[in-house]
Amino acid sequence: MVSYDESCNKRQRLLVVANRLPVSAKRTGENSWSLEMSPGGLISGLLGVAAEFETKWVGWPGVDVYDVVGKNALSKSLADMKCIPVFLEEVFDQYYNGYCNGILWPILHHMGLPQEDHNDTNKTYQTQYDAYKKANRKFLDVIIENYEEGDIVWIHDYHLLFLPQYLKEYNNKIKIGWFLHSPFPSSEVFKTLPSRSELLRSVLTADLLGFHTYDFASHFVRTCTRILGVEGTHEGIVDHGKVTRVAVFPIGIDPNRFLKACELPEVRQQMTELKQRFAGKKVILGVDRLDMIKGIPQKFLGFEKFLEENMDWRDKVVLVQIAVPTRNNVPEYQKLKSQVHGLAGRINGRFGSVSSLPIHHLDCSVDFNFLCALYAIADVMLVTSLRDGMNLVSYEFIACQEAKKGVLVLSEFAGAAQSLGAGAILVNPWDVTEVSSAIKEALNMSAEERDERHRLNFQYVKTHSAKKWGDDFISELHDTFSVSDMKIKKIPLELPQQDVIQRYSKSNNRLIILGFFGTLTEPMKNQNEELDLKLNPELKRTLKALCSDPKTTVVVLSRSGKNILDKIFGEYNIWLAAENGMFLRDTIGEWVTNIPENMDLDWVDGTKNVFKYFTARTPRSFFEASETSLVWNFENADVEFGRAQARDLLQYLWAGPISNASVDVVRGNHSVEVHAVGETKGVAVGRILEEIVRKKSMTTPVDYVFCSGYFLEKDEDIYTFFKPEVVSSKLSHETRSKSSTSNHSIKKKKHLSSNVLDLEKGNYFSVAIGQAHTKARYVVDSSHDVMDLLHKLAVADTTTATTSDSFSETEDYQTRNANADWKPWINYVKIRELAVGDTEPVDI
Ligand SMILES: O=P(O)(O)OC[C@H]1O[C@H](O[C@H]2O[C@H](CO)[C@@H](O)[C@H](O)[C@H]2O)[C@H](O)[C@@H](O)[C@@H]1O
Numbered sequence: 140m141v142s143y144d145e146s147c148n149k150r151q152r153l154l155v156v157a158n159r160l161p162v163s164a165k166r167t168g169e170n171s172w173s174l175e176m177s178p179g180g181l182i183s184g185l186l187g188v189a190a191e192f193e194t195k196w197v198g199w200p201g202v203d204v205y206d207v208v209g210k211n212a213l214s215k216s217l218a219d220m221k222c223i224p225v226f227l228e229e230v231f232d233q234y235y236n237g238y239c240n241g242i243l244w245p246i247l248h249h250m251g252l253p254q255e256d257h258n259d260t261n262k263t264y265q266t267q268y269d270a271y272k273k274a275n276r277k278f279l280d281v282i283i284e285n286y287e288e289g290d291i292v293w294i295h296d297y298h299l300l301f302l303p304q305y306l307k308e309y310n311n312k313i314k315i316g317w318f319l320h321s322p323f324p325s326s327e328v329f330k331t332l333p334s335r336s337e338l339l340r341s342v343l344t345a346d347l348l349g350f351h352t353y354d355f356a357s358h359f360v361r362t363c364t365r366i367l368g369v370e371g372t373h374e375g376i377v378d379h380g381k382v383t384r385v386a387v388f389p390i391g392i393d394p395n396r397f398l399k400a401c402e403l404p405e406v407r408q409q410m411t412e413l414k415q416r417f418a419g420k421k422v423i424l425g426v427d428r429l430d431m432i433k434g435i436p437q438k439f440l441g442f443e444k445f446l447e448e449n450m451d452w453r454d455k456v457v458l459v460q461i462a463v464p465t466r467n468n469v470p471e472y473q474k475l476k477s478q479v480h481g482l483a484g485r486i487n488g489r490f491g492s493v494s495s496l497p498i499h500h501l502d503c504s505v506d507f508n509f510l511c512a513l514y515a516i517a518d519v520m521l522v523t524s525l526r527d528g529m530n531l532v533s534y535e536f537i538a539c540q541e542a543k544k545g546v547l548v549l550s551e552f553a554g555a556a557q558s559l560g561a562g563a564i565l566v567n568p569w570d571v572t573e574v575s576s577a578i579k580e581a582l583n584m585s586a587e588e589r590d591e592r593h594r595l596n597f598q599y600v601k602t603h604s605a606k607k608w609g610d611d612f613i614s615e616l617h618d619t620f621s622v623s624d625m626k627i628k629k630i631p632l633e634l635p636q637q638d639v640i641q642r643y644s645k646s647n648n649r650l651i652i653l654g655f656f657g658t659l660t661e662p663m664k665n666q667n668e669e670l671d672l673k674l675n676p677e678l679k680r681t682l683k684a685l686c687s688d689p690k691t692t693v694v695v696l697s698r699s700g701k702n703i704l705d706k707i708f709g710e711y712n713i714w715l716a717a718e719n720g721m722f723l724r725d726t727i728g729e730w731v732t733n734i735p736e737n738m739d740l741d742w743v744d745g746t747k748n749v750f751k752y753f754t755a756r757t758p759r760s761f762f763e764a765s766e767t768s769l770v771w772n773f774e775n776a777d778v779e780f781g782r783a784q785a786r787d788l789l790q791y792l793w794a795g796p797i798s799n800a801s802v803d804v805v806r807g808n809h810s811v812e813v814h815a816v817g818e819t820k821g822v823a824v825g826r827i828l829e830e831i832v833r834k835k836s837m838t839t840p841v842d843y844v845f846c847s848g849y850f851l852e853k854d855e856d857i858y859t860f861f862k863p864e865v866v867s868s869k870l871s872h873e874t875r876s877k878s879s880t881s882n883h884s885i886k887k888k889k890h891l892s893s894n895v896l897d898l899e900k901g902n903y904f905s906v907a908i909g910q911a912h913t914k915a916r917y918v919v920d921s922s923h924d925v926m927d928l929l930h931k932l933a934v935a936d937t938t939t940a941t942t943s944d945s946f947s948e949t950e951d952y953q954t955r956n957a958n959a960d961w962k963p964w965i966n967y968v969k970i971r972e973l974a975v976g977d978t979e980p981v982d983i
């Protein structure tokens with residue numbers, strides 16, 4: 140597949156932005172440079188993608204250049220290879236050696252945050268962080284110079300966490316994908332990082348975030364929800380209505396490149412030489428950058444144990460370790476080098492002889508053809524990463540083993556373990572005994588078993604190539620955009636106020652459904668204000684007028700509990716639905732319990748205990764409990780302390796009482812609420828209507844519905860409830876209710892004497908408040924707009940309205956009498972389609 144930009148029939152332009160360019164430069168003269176391929180799996184993976192697109196690479200060329208002549212000459216050489224250099228100059232050391240590889244890398248690999256060197260005030264967390272930001276800005280500048288409208292920008296890795304934000308600030312329309320090649324750690328580790336929130340917030344400005352495994356992706360989502368308090372959904376992360384898609388794209392290699400190389404005469408010759416060199420011995424191969432995450436010391440210790448315990452193998456096996464130099468200026472890497480040398484010396488000293496050494500350790504990179512020859516002649520590949528994003532070396536080994544069918548021993552902590560686990564022997568690299576046993580098992584494995592294991596892995600490596608990885612990512616990024624475009628196109632229908640009022644005036648039986656919080660409450664002046672659940676005083680008279688109109692039924696449908704709604708709405712003739720419809724009452728009647736049967740409430744006691752524990756330890760906090768929801772409130776406590784406690788409280792809850800429960804957790808500014816999921820507002824509304832119709836003995840069908848609120852995404856089904864296709868799909872849906880001993884309960888009414896809903900599409904107004912993405916047909920900016928409209932409805936001239944309280948004979952309601960037996964109210968619904976010629980979009 141070659142990607143085209145459909146608008147102009149050109150190949151899609153792709154800017155691949157990574158810290159490292161695919162080639163690294165070496166200076167050969169004042170204005171001459173030589174270029175060679177950069178090491179590392181990121182480059183190997185990306186090379187397999189580039190051909191699909193009109194690709195340009197943006198990145199660091201592997202050297203510092205300060206003079207203009209040198210920079211120009213290098214830029215020119217790189218341009219031939221479609222590479223654009225970012226010169227990092229004075230920020231390079233603190234950015235790359237410091238923040239990227241001294242701080243972020245160990246955090247991402249679960250190795251913890253290294254201590255700051257307090258004697259070196261020139262290189263602190265802060266100075267390195269500042270350099271990191273400056274470096275990200277340098278990348279930004281180069282992208283801006285080279286960006287053309289419609290380009291996709293694909294950012295890679297932890298070096299460029301601020302780039303998505305900087306780019307979106309520059310141009311919000313740029314399509315940005317970001318992929319993390321390393322693992323993402325658990326939130327417990329990530330939260331030790333100073334500036335963790337800024338970094339996460341910036342990444343979330345991208346449109347699509349990719350990870351190698353579900354494990355890493357779910358760590359990321361969890362970390363965002365815990366640190367930023369955003370919502371993790373099946374689509375990704377939702378923050379103030381903006382969705383950042385999070386998905387999994389395991390990288391692969393270009394298998395044909397390796398298959399072809401193994402056929403080259405030069406490689407065949409090298410294979411012959413290597414076989415002669417190691418004649419009579421089995422070869423175990425290790426190929427890693429000399430990095431702590433690769434577990435080279437653990438590999439050597441496992442091998443040492445194997446030699447200790449298997450005397451008969453001592454002269455018959457050799458471990459060839461290619462340790463590719465990397466990040467030489469980071470102190471931890473320097474220490475690792477001497478540690479590895481020490482271990483190799485010790486083992487060779489213990490088990491070697493004048494004529495043979497068990498470990499052949501090379502501190503260098505090798506050229507591609509020689510690497511393929513090594514892969515091809517090895518009997519066992521030993522990968523002992525302590526944590527690794529993917530580990531492409533494992534894939535490359537498989538690709539080169541068509542003839543030999545050697546065994547892959549693979550750390551369970553490498554991303555590759557999830558893909559190659561079926562054919563590999565998986566090990567915990569920290570367990571030297573296990574590594575030693577795996578070596579023994581691999582060396583002794585029968586030809587049939589090797590064959591079968593290799594077949595499984597080869598099949599995977601062949602089909603899950605780097606090309607597929609790139610295609611999948613870019614196509615998902617395209618989809619992400621078209622979905623959000625669609626969502627945006629659906630939104631901007633402005634509420635036609637005049638129409639809302641006129642139709643209200645002309646209708647006979649109106650239903651107004653309103654949310655409470657954010658709809659009828661006083662607008663908050665700022666986000667940190669105490670959550671004050673009071674009715675907006677400006678609404679009092681309006682509400683009174685609407686509620687006392689016999690042709691209007693007003694329902695307040697809220698997440699709040701009975702007590703709050705009673706306190707606030709007790710004086711109105713209104714219907715109240717507390718806890719999302721679990722409890723109902725009209726204000727002249729009693730509360731009725733409306734809890735669905737089989738609702739999971741097992742979590743309540745455990746959650747109550749956790750709430751008690753934190754209430755006792757957070758002065759002036761308190762909690763409220765009802766049958767289906769619990770709220771811990773710290774509005775009177777020290778806010779900072781309360782928020783810290785809330786985070787801990789949630790961790791306890793997620794780990795225990797609510798880990799498998801069907802609950803919603805709502806983190807307020809000063810509260811944590813846990814509710815039984817039970818039903819959404821859309822589902823609840825059906826049962827609420829049934830009760831209203833019964834209680835009011837309604838004979839006139841409802842012919843006008845106005846429904847507005849500031850609802851959670853999951854509750855937005857309330858807006859689609861009255862859509863004809865939704866209603867008809869519910870025709871056979873039985874409503875369920877459960878009696879409560881203390882409260883009067885809803886009874887299923889056997890004989891609803893008439894149709895209860897006669898709603899033209901034009902008479903249905905679903906109105907979301909200030910939400911960017913919504914299922915509602917209309918959007919208003921704020922609750923003020925709803926209030927304004929309610930005022931107008933309250934004084935609307937109703938003289939034009941017909942007063943008939945029964946159906947017109949001309950209408951097609953034959954089913955009315957046919958359905959005289961009880962059925963849920965919804966069975967009687969009739970929706971009239973828009974009149975011919977009315978082309979108003981009806982999709983909400
Ligand atoms: O550029 P360097 O600092 O020399 O480091 C080399 C690369 O190391 C990391 O590679 C990762 O990417 C591989 C492909 O996705 C993956 O298989 C491996 O597990 C990772 O360690 C790093 O993430 C890259 O940015 C570096 O270029």
Ligand SMILES: O=c1ccn([C@@H]2O[C@H](COP(=O)(O)OP(=O)(O)O)[C@@H](O)[C@H]2O)c(=O)[nH]1
Nearest residue numbers: 178179180181183428463504505530531532
């Ligand atoms: O001397 C060498 C040995 C290996 N590699 C390549 O380095 C990459 C290592 O990728 P991997 O995903 O295993 O780990 P990373 O080094 O990226 O963490 C593989 O593509 C190897 O072919 C290399 O460039 N030079």
